[in-house]
Each structure stands twice: as C-alpha cells, then as structure tokens.
Amino acid sequence: MRDRQHYDVAVVGAGAVGSVCALAHAQQGARVALFEATPERPSRLAGEWLHPPSLRMLRQVGVGFDVPAQAAMTHGFMVFPEDGSEPITLPYPDGTSGIACEHESLVLRVREAALDEPNIDFVPARVHEVHDGRVTFARNGAEASATADRIVGADGRRSVVRRSLGLTTKPLACSRMLGFVLEGVPLPLEGYGSITCGGPGPVFIYRLNKDSIRINVDIPLRFPPRNTADLLLSAYAPLLPEAFRPQFRELVQERRFHSTANTLSPRISYGTPGRVLIGDAAGHYHPMTAAGFTLGFGDALAVAGSRNFRDFTRRRFKEIRAPEMLALAFYEVMVDQRAEAARLRHSVYRMWRRNGGKAAQSMRLLSLEDTSEFSLGFVGATTVAQAVAATIPRSLRPAEWARAGRIVASLAARIGWFVLGVWQLRRARPHGEAKKKRFLDFVARALPASMRSNSAAEGRAAGNTS
Ligand SMILES: Cc1cc2nc3c(=O)[nH]c(=O)nc-3n(C[C@H](O)[C@H](O)[C@H](O)COP(=O)(O)OP(=O)(O)OC[C@H]3O[C@@H](n4cnc5c(N)ncnc54)[C@H](O)[C@@H]3O)c2cc1C
Structure with a gap:
C-alpha cells in the first residue's frame, strides 16, 4: 500500500x-x-x-485459462428428463463456448x-x-x-x-447444494454439463479439468440435513451413470463433500x-x-x-431483469413435483425436442446472451400455453375435466403471484428495502417448492455444514 x-x-x-x-x-x-x-x-x-x-x-x-489442465471447455447442456426418455442436448447458440473450472x-x-x-x-x-x-x-x-x-x-x-x-x-433460503469431485470418470457427453431431473432436486454434472468432474446435488429444504447420507444413497445415487456410483458412495460414506446454502x-x-x-x-x-x-x-x-452512477444503475436494472426472472422461475419449474409444475416442465421438454429455434432461443436466454424481457416473455407464454393445451382432456369424462380445471387454476394462481412479485420488485427498486419483503412474500407464494417461507427453521435447514 x-x-x-x-x-x-x-x-x-x-x-x-x-x-x-x-x-x-x-x-x-x-x-x-x-x-x-x-x-x-x-x-x-x-x-x-x-x-x-x-x-x-x-x-x-x-x-485467460489453461485448458484442459486448469479448466474444461463447455458447449452447452444435456438434460435427462425424469421419465427416463432420451436426453435433450442444448448447445450454446452460434457455436460459442464457455468454461468450467474449480x-x-x-x-x-x-x-x-x-x-x-x-x-x-x-x-x-x-x-x-x-x-x-x-x-x-x-x-x-x-x-x-x-x-x-x-x-x-x-x-x-x-x-x-x-x-x-x-x-x-x-437472504431467503431456497435449498442446499452438496458438491462432490470425482476422478477419472467420463461424462455422458464430454463438453456438456448434464442436468438430471427425477430426484428430489436436480443434479448438475460437469468436467472441471482433464482429471476431475464435479457433481452438484441440490437438496430441497423439506429434507432435513440429519438424513442427508441416506437420501444421497437412496434417491440420488441411482440417477448417476453407473461408472460414477462406487466413487460417489465412497465420498458420501466418508463425508468428503462440501455443502452450502442456496439463497x-x-x-x-x-x-x-x-x-x-x-x-x-x-x-x-x-x-x-x-x-x-x-x-x-x-x-x-x-x-x-459508465458515465455516472445513474447511467450505471439504469443500464444494469434493464440488463438483469430477464436473467433474474429466469433464475427465479427455472429452478422451480425443474424441481417442483406438483401437477402444474410437472405440466410446465414437460411442455419445456417438448418445446426443446420439437423446435430447434425455440431451444436455441432458450439457450440464448439461459446463457444471458439474450437479456430481453420480450424474448423471455415470449418463450414463457408459449410454454404456458402448450402446458394448458396438453392439460385439456381428450375425453368428456367429468372427473378428467375437473382434474384439468384444478391444474389450470393452480398454474394461473402461481403465475399470478409471480407476476405480482415481479411488479413488487420493480416498485421496490426506486423505493428501497421497505418494499422488498412484499416482493419476497409474493414470489414465495408463486414458488412453493423451495421458498415456502423465510422461517428461521428453513434458514437453519439450509445452513452451511461444510
Ligand atoms: C453452490 C453454488 C454454485 C454456484 N454455481 C455457479 C455457477 O456455476 N456459475 C455462476 O456463474 N455462478 C454460480 N454461483 C454463484 C457464484 O458463485 C457467485 O455469483 C459468485 O461467486 C459471486 O462472486 P463475488 O465476487 O460477487 O462474491 P464472492 O465469490 O462471495 O467473493 C467475495 C469476496 O469478498 C471477500 N470479502 C468478504 N467480506 C470482506 C471484507 N469485509 N473485507 C475484505 N474482503 C471481504 C471474500 O473473502 C471473497 O473473496 C454458485 C453459487 C453457489 C452457492
């Protein structure tokens, strides 16, 4: 100094x-x-x-980074749906690449x-x-x-x-994340991060460098930390590629992993x-x-x-809106087991499989190449419309129509809370912290899977245990 x-x-x-x-x-x-x-x-x-x-x-x-000694090149994601159907490959648009690194x-x-x-x-x-x-x-x-x-x-x-x-x-607790490092095993598709659904929470796997791969396991708050080892072995290990399982089990049994709260x-x-x-x-x-x-x-x-602070905040609030909304909604769509969230998730899978243009647009949004609210709104609205269409029964049986009605009503209620939450967030920005709690309350009602409340118990459940 x-x-x-x-x-x-x-x-x-x-x-x-x-x-x-x-x-x-x-x-x-x-x-x-x-x-x-x-x-x-x-x-x-x-x-x-x-x-x-x-x-x-x-x-x-x-x-810059030394690839592959220090880091691994990444070209996109591979999503494994929970029904065991064919994985969906989502490359980054326009042949771009990222990296992963410890x-x-x-x-x-x-x-x-x-x-x-x-x-x-x-x-x-x-x-x-x-x-x-x-x-x-x-x-x-x-x-x-x-x-x-x-x-x-x-x-x-x-x-x-x-x-x-x-x-x-x-902050508001969302879930816990446990991180494992495995040595000397191949990825399902090298260069792609795989997202496996079908467990209590998603599992994200990617290469860190030429020798190691990372497994990040997301554990929703409803699972208490005291049963973590049993949960990992019974509910998550079977989702992993077979070659990973012996090392994964060993790491769980020896408690060789890091844990942190997602907030x-x-x-x-x-x-x-x-x-x-x-x-x-x-x-x-x-x-x-x-x-x-x-x-x-x-x-x-x-x-x-930026020329000045005003210019900086104006620019940033505009650029972060869409990624922020996507980050709020994406986890819930991928993890929630309720019927309306499952419909949305399957609508997303269908869109990715059938429409290469929409899949590329989703990747532009996910990778923050496209930060336009309009693009996000368009993809979101199409997905919801398809989920509603898929819910309409093919028969005239009243029980099926009643069930479909309940799913559509729940979907509408959650989207309503989410939109109100986003509106509160916009009001909070010029007015400061006082309005933030209202935003969190509204959004928590829209996203019940992981953000049921901001209670102390949940905060503890997600606490850092590394
Ligand atoms: C489990 C998990 C997985 C994630 N995965 C991804 C991912 O794959 N990709 C991604 O983009 N993001 C990911 N994130 C988010 C990402 O880690 C953060 O957004 C990023 O680390 C933020 O960087 P930062 O420098 O702002 O803060 P930090 O990384 O928290 O760095 C803050 C620094 O400030 C120092 N510091 C703190 N207090 C003081 C003080 N009083 N005086 C001096 N120094 C201080 C700390 O020591 C630290 O070095 C993940 C987060 C979590 C929890």
Missing part, C-alpha cells in the same frame, strides 16, 4: 467479481486498492460454470491478474467498517484506513459495504454513487441457471465503464 492512502477506487472483496472490477478500473488509469479478507486459498462450494458471455468479459480484462482455481486466476496490474494495490485485510469515502481495516493488529473517491462492495452475500448502507443482508436476494439497490454494490453483494439467485458470474462481471464492467 502506498504512503498516501487515497485511491480513486477501493474495491472491497477480491473474489472473481471484485478482481474483475479492480482490473477494469485500473486499465482505465484509475489507482485502485483491492481488499481481501481471506487471501489464502478460497476453497468453498460456489460458482464454477462460466457461460460464453462471462468468458468474453474475462478476456476483455485480459484473463472455484478456487478460477478466483486465484482472476486475482493473480489483478495482483500483476501496476495500478492495483492488493491489501490482504478484512474491511470492518465503511463510511463515506473511507474504509477501515485491521493490519498487523492495528487499525488502519484508506480513503477513496468510490468504494465498491464486491464482498459477497454478507457484504459489509451493503450493511454500511443500511440494506439487509439476510435468494434480488438486486433491489446498487448502493450510492460513493458506495456501489456489485456481484453477490448487490444480489444473488439460485445457482441453477449459473448466472452469478455473468451478472457480477456485467456489474463490474458497467460500473467502471
């Missing part, structure tokens, strides 16, 4: 998003301080799958690039207080501080910068011109759509590249 401890920008948090933000500012000539509370290896279960736009944004700030290697790679940048001072210290223009941190047992024209909070879900703005840091906190506020929030500190969603890095890197580059 320099003698004169004033910077153009102080970035709190050298995760992937904070490091990209520091690089983007420094490359424009700003003097940057980058603070990190845990400068040693960031070993935890978190994002590893980068959609093509994320990879492009990393390249924009000069970060979280720790990913963060260290981006951080390393930031450390090499002459305009960035890396400060290995936890920031414990933030005021306008000043961050306070502990160094060699003593209190130290630095000032900056702009402070950027890239300090994750429990952000100290967010707290300093009087914004809540308590939701929508982007209500990006802070103030002097204290800007980005990445998970601004908001985060269930990781099923793997949108975290793309949204976070987008925040990081936009804050460095």
Whole structure:
C-alpha cells in the first residue's frame, strides 16, 4: 500500500467479481486498492460454470485459462428428463463456448491478474467498517484506513459495504447444494454439463479439468440435513451413470463433500454513487441457471465503464431483469413435483425436442446472451400455453375435466403471484428495502417448492455444514 492512502477506487472483496472490477478500473488509469479478507486459498462450494458471455468479459480484462489442465471447455447442456426418455442436448447458440473450472482455481486466476496490474494495490485485510469515502481495516493488529473517491462492495452475500448502507443482508433460503469431485470418470457427453431431473432436486454434472468432474446435488429444504447420507444413497445415487456410483458412495460414506446454502436476494439497490454494490453483494439467485458470474462481471464492467452512477444503475436494472426472472422461475419449474409444475416442465421438454429455434432461443436466454424481457416473455407464454393445451382432456369424462380445471387454476394462481412479485420488485427498486419483503412474500407464494417461507427453521435447514 502506498504512503498516501487515497485511491480513486477501493474495491472491497477480491473474489472473481471484485478482481474483475479492480482490473477494469485500473486499465482505465484509475489507482485502485483491492481488499481481501481471506487471501489464502478460497476453497468453498460456489460458482464454477462460466457461460460464453462471462468468458468474453474475462478476456476483455485480459484473463485467460489453461485448458484442459486448469479448466474444461463447455458447449452447452444435456438434460435427462425424469421419465427416463432420451436426453435433450442444448448447445450454446452460434457455436460459442464457455468454461468450467474449480472455484478456487478460477478466483486465484482472476486475482493473480489483478495482483500483476501496476495500478492495483492488493491489501490482504478484512474491511470492518465503511463510511463515506473511507474504509477501515485491521493490519498487523492495528487499525488502519484508506480513503477513496468510490468504494465498491464486491464482498459477497454478507457484504459489509451493503450493511454500511443500511440494506439487509439476510437472504431467503431456497435449498442446499452438496458438491462432490470425482476422478477419472467420463461424462455422458464430454463438453456438456448434464442436468438430471427425477430426484428430489436436480443434479448438475460437469468436467472441471482433464482429471476431475464435479457433481452438484441440490437438496430441497423439506429434507432435513440429519438424513442427508441416506437420501444421497437412496434417491440420488441411482440417477448417476453407473461408472460414477462406487466413487460417489465412497465420498458420501466418508463425508468428503462440501455443502452450502442456496439463497435468494434480488438486486433491489446498487448502493450510492460513493458506495456501489456489485456481484453477490448487490444480489444473488439460485445457482441453477449459473448466472452469478455473468451478472457480477456485467456489474463490474458497467460500473467502471459508465458515465455516472445513474447511467450505471439504469443500464444494469434493464440488463438483469430477464436473467433474474429466469433464475427465479427455472429452478422451480425443474424441481417442483406438483401437477402444474410437472405440466410446465414437460411442455419445456417438448418445446426443446420439437423446435430447434425455440431451444436455441432458450439457450440464448439461459446463457444471458439474450437479456430481453420480450424474448423471455415470449418463450414463457408459449410454454404456458402448450402446458394448458396438453392439460385439456381428450375425453368428456367429468372427473378428467375437473382434474384439468384444478391444474389450470393452480398454474394461473402461481403465475399470478409471480407476476405480482415481479411488479413488487420493480416498485421496490426506486423505493428501497421497505418494499422488498412484499416482493419476497409474493414470489414465495408463486414458488412453493423451495421458498415456502423465510422461517428461521428453513434458514437453519439450509445452513452451511461444510
Ligand atoms: C453452490 C453454488 C454454485 C454456484 N454455481 C455457479 C455457477 O456455476 N456459475 C455462476 O456463474 N455462478 C454460480 N454461483 C454463484 C457464484 O458463485 C457467485 O455469483 C459468485 O461467486 C459471486 O462472486 P463475488 O465476487 O460477487 O462474491 P464472492 O465469490 O462471495 O467473493 C467475495 C469476496 O469478498 C471477500 N470479502 C468478504 N467480506 C470482506 C471484507 N469485509 N473485507 C475484505 N474482503 C471481504 C471474500 O473473502 C471473497 O473473496 C454458485 C453459487 C453457489 C452457492
């Protein structure tokens, strides 16, 4: 750190998003301080799958990866429906590719690039207080501080910068995620991440590098952590390719896996011109759509590249709306066992199988290449219309019509709550946190599978047990 401890920008948090933000500012000539509370290896279960736009944004700030030693190229997804029918292959549109890389290697790679940048001072210290223009941190047992024209909070879900703005840091629990690493086994289709439905929650499998693959198991909140091993062996192991099962069982029995809570906190506020929030500190969603890095890197580059704070927030709120809605709805459609959600899910499978154009459009939305609300609305409305059409009975039997009526009514009620929730979210943005609770309440009613309530019990059930 320099003698004169004033910077153009102080970035709190050298995760992937904070490091990209520091690089983007420094490359424009700003003097940057980058603070990190845990400068040693960031070993935890978190994002590893980068959609093509994320990879492009990393390249924009000069970060590349050594494939296949450090990372694996990815070309899209392969979905295994719960009825055991043929898997559905969904390539990224226009021949684009992403990568997957162990979280720790990913963060260290981006951080390393930031450390090499002459305009960035890396400060290995936890920031414990933030005021306008000043961050306070502990160094060699003593209190130290630095000032900056702009402070950027890239300090994750429990952000100290967010707290300093009087914004809540308590997210809504969605589910638990358990992460396993297997060695020396082939993927069902190399280059594709496979999503297996049919268990209590979805299972996401992808290659991390030439030797290892990752299995992420999503466990809905209704399953208490005390029965996790039994649940993994009885309900999830049979869904895995046979070659995976012996290693998977061994890892379960020896408890060699990481566990973390999947939580939701929508982007209500990006802070103030002097204290800007980005990445998970601004908001985060269930990781099923793997949108975290793309949204976070987008925040990081936009804050460095915008004319002013107003311009930045206007731009970002417009760009995040569709990915945010998709992240909210997609997990529920893929995991919920209720009849109306199953109808929707099968309508999605049908659309992907029969209509290559719609499948490509879905992948553009999922990978955040297309962030238009119109495209999302169109795909969503078509899927719902097809689900309703598929529900209409072929016979005149009253019992079948009554059942169909119940399914359509439940579908309509859930969509109604979801639309009201999205409307509340839009109202909350200009008015701040007070309206956020109403948004969460409405959306929780639309998404009963994992977000029944924000009760303490559920929070505990999803608690970090790694
Ligand atoms: C199980 C799981 C799987 C996921 N999978 C994907 C995926 O495949 N693809 C995807 O795009 N996203 C995924 N995500 C989301 C993704 O991990 C996050 O969006 C991403 O890590 C956010 O990065 P960040 O830099 O904003 O925050 P973080 O990664 O949380 O980094 C914050 C940094 O700030 C530091 N810090 C915190 N407090 C302080 C302080 N007071 N002072 C100094 N430093 C501080 C922390 O040590 C940390 O290094 C997943 C999330 C989970 C939980």
